[in-house]
Amino acid sequence: GQNIDQPTEMTATEGAIVQINCTYQTSGFNGLFWYQQHAGEAPTFLSYNVLDGLEEKGRFSSFLSRSKGYSYLLLKELQMKDSASYLCAVTDSNYQLIWGAGTKLIIKP
């Protein structure tokens, strides 16, 4: 079967750095997405990786290793507003999106 694993919950301190991991086993691979979802709000697109390596976008970076079936989302200079759930999703060989259950990130002062 197809599976996406990510930690259920993480806690970090304001101003620090946090890395949220995502591992996947899917039938084929056509890209990996990260979405952010604040409580009671819509998920919003953060990043897309289809080739190996690091994609940097301001305070957020996303890394992909296709050979290891592994990605991470790196958040730097954490702010209280970064408290949210972070969803990892992979596009399989049929271009179907397979979703992880999300990681709830709690930021403490």
Added chain:
Amino acid sequence: ETGVTQTPRHLVMGMTNKKSLKCEQHLGHNAMYWYKQSAKKPLELMFVYSLEERVENNSVPSRFSPECPNSSHLFLHLHTLQPEDSALYLCASSQSETGGSGANVLTFGAGSRLTVL
């Protein structure tokens, strides 16, 4: 108004009621989706419409009935639901039905929180 708008934001219904969820997108997208989001579970794709034609139905119970009258509007009609159907129902849109590819990022609405008593 821009983006994807869902109404109502909250809905409480009994198991014998009939209600509808509404979704509207103002992005000019050709594909629209219904997802179910339950606590600590992955998003579950329910229905996909492309250019108003249903292209995917992921074995959803018949008590959920979608309707897509045009490319901007999507409805989810609900009848004789079960308590386990209580969840957040998310609508999304993308440029085309291959919503997973990098060129077709999903834009989500804020969801309709459904509670079935």
